[in-house]
Amino acid sequence: MAAAAFLAVVLIAAAYNLAHALPWPGSASRAATGADSRAGTARIDAGLDTAINGIIGANGEYQVGVALLDTDGGDLHQYGVEEPFEAASTAKILTAAAYYSLVEDGSASLDDPLGAYTSGFQIQAMVQDSNNDSWSLLMDAVGLSRLSDYAASLDISYDAEVNTLSTADMAHLLAELSEGRLLNQEHTAQLLSYMQDTNYEDLVPAAVPAGVTVFHKYGLLDDELHDAAILSASEGTYVLVVYTKGADLSDVPQRTAVIHEITEAVTAVLF
Helix, strand or coil: CCCHHHHHHHHHHHHHHHHHCCCCCCCCCCHCCCCCCCCCCCCCCCCHHHHHHHHCCCCCCCEEEEEEECCCCCEEEEECCCEEEHHHHHHHHHHHHHHHHHCCCCCCCCCCCEEEEEEHHHHHHHHCCCCCHHHHHHHHHHHHHHHHHHHHHHHCCCCCCCCCCCHHHHHHHHHHHHHHCCCCCHHHHHHHCCCCCCCCCCCCCCCCHCCCCEEEEEEECEEEEEEEEEEEECCEEEEEEEEEECCCCHHHHHHHHHHHHHHHHHHHHCC
């Protein structure tokens, strides 16, 4: 990534840290305390709930789970399937965060050799290019038990042996990342930069309007097609997670269209 683009991401991450100081979940939102700096802007409301449920209902041949969250202290909205899915490559964000946490506590370094390259290189390849060899190396470096324990420390239920996550847990992870509570500012900015201009931009990013910045990680494996995204613009920052399960890869175009419909319904109201 060019230096100017990376600097822009750093500034975005810094803005998140300054603009959003409340922990999530478990604390009162700014709206509830009368301190909402975005009072009067669009919110996740009953109309949007109805629209998302309508899209899911019209595509009953697929299993679809959606989580939507206003990171400014908002409540989680969950639709469709609430049980865990096989998370596919969306779980790579959790692996990246777990490795960064080792770096931050001094147990590892981004310059440590890992395979033919450094661990820092492998994180970028895993997230930006969705490289599975890099993922395997990083999971081995963290350790499956420690990875599950790290998730539990974030109140996320994750079984590293079978790679399952609910849309709610994935939304929680992305909200913590976007708010700067998951990692330090440097690592937050670096990970967000890898979640832009990835090797597969055909899902949520393809359906957002101009002016909305997307940080995301898709998942595509057998019958799973997912995207987990942070959507940010002047109107606010939201997390949108869409997990889908179909028959096999033959219905990927149809499920891509479902993800687009959901994304368009969300962004039409919120941005």
